[in-house]
Amino acid sequence: MSLMDALDASMPGVSPGVFDEADFRAISEITHKEVGIVLSAGKAMLVYSRLAPLVRNANCATFGAYVIRIREDATERTKAICALTTNHTFFYRESHHFEHFAREVRPGYVQRLQSGGKVRLWSAGCSSGEETWSLLMTFLGEDSSAGARIAKTDLRLLASDIATHAIAKARAGTYRTEDLKPMPEPLRRNWTRSTGEDLLGDWPMQGQFDTIFCRNVMIYFDNPTKERLVHRFAEKLAPGGWLYIGHSERVTGPALDLLSTQGPTIYRKRAA
Ligand SMILES: C[S@@+](CC[C@H](N)C(=O)[O-])C[C@H]1O[C@@H](n2cnc3c(N)ncnc32)[C@H](O)[C@@H]1O
Numbered sequence: 001m002s003l004m005d006a007l008d009a010s011m012p013g014v015s016p017g018v019f020d021e022a023d024f025r026a027i028s029e030i031t032h033k034e035v036g037i038v039l040s041a042g043k044a045m046l047v048y049s050r051l052a053p054l055v056r057n058a059n060c061a062t063f064g065a066y067v068i069r070i071r072e073d074a075t076e077r078t079k080a081i082c083a084l085t086t087n088h089t090f091f092y093r094e095s096h097h098f099e100h101f102a103r104e105v106r107p108g109y110v111q112r113l114q115s116g117g118k119v120r121l122w123s124a125g126c127s128s129g130e131e132t133w134s135l136l137m138t139f140l141g142e143d144s145s146a147g148a149r150i151a152k153t154d155l156r157l158l159a160s161d162i163a164t165h166a167i168a169k170a171r172a173g174t175y176r177t178e179d180l181k182p183m184p185e186p187l188r189r190n191w192t193r194s195t196g197e198d199l200l201g202d203w204p205m206q207g208q209f210d211t212i213f214c215r216n217v218m219i220y221f222d223n224p225t226k227e228r229l230v231h232r233f234a235e236k237l238a239p240g241g242w243l244y245i246g247h248s249e250r251v252t253g254p255a256l257d258l259l260s261t262q263g264p265t266i267y268r269k270r271a272a
Helices: 003-010 021-035 041-057 063-072 074-084 095-114 130-140 144-151 164-172 185-191 223-236 253-257
Strands: 118-124 154-160 209-214 237-245 259-263 266-269
Touching: 021 041, 021 063, 021 074, 041 063, 041 074, 063 074, 074 164, 095 118, 095 130, 095 154, 118 130, 130 144, 130 154, 130 185, 144 185, 154 164, 209 223, 223 237, 223 253, 253 259
Parallel strands: 118 154, 209 237
Antiparallel strands: 237 266, 259 266
């Protein structure tokens, strides 16, 4: 089967006038030359689906026109290459590496740091940072006081990747709680902090809030859930604090004992 046949077979509905073998070959060559990534014939559909939005955004009617564009425009070329990277990763992936590192490598590094030396680590091709943060947490270790001391030493961990969207996530260092599950519990407990992303779950925030915005969220909940949530908001507000909810939402239930209406969908916690 020729590459063209393979393209036709794997991409029903994709017009050869829009994306053809020459386009695929050109994109593969550019990607290989720029960043070393090999796109085999089986990746034609992936190339099509990942680049189609960029082709449209660049106002190109065909992939052929887009190929000309990325040859000439380095910024667009970088965008295309980023879109073609595969960023799949997860915390504590291939856990035996972290276990080996913790057991065999880390103790010597810790000693070196404690005697004033430096340690340099590199998470090369870090994607969205799960590998990097897994390594850092492993280094800081299960003893949180010792880890806090290590963090003040001359330890640096470089994270690099060509995919700018992935690097942005790595830098932000914010992940879903469930993504952290593969991490050993002591490391997760020591080195991550929950932001309480599920409003209906536990809230780790200690203090009270002066203002809470929760708009167009409660419309997705049933009445008992809404009433429970808004009562928890009311309890979490400092006296005199403000609560803003969505234009089609109302406070009902026990929260009304704590809140007074100040305007449409604006409430204030009564003074203690
Ligand atoms: C599948 S991820 C692996 C992430 C992590 N290392 C892991 O094992 O979980 C591969 C990453 O390598 C990056 N990558 C591919 N070619 C690269 C290059 N030439 N320079 C830097 N990063 C590259 C991709 O952008 C992608 O985020």
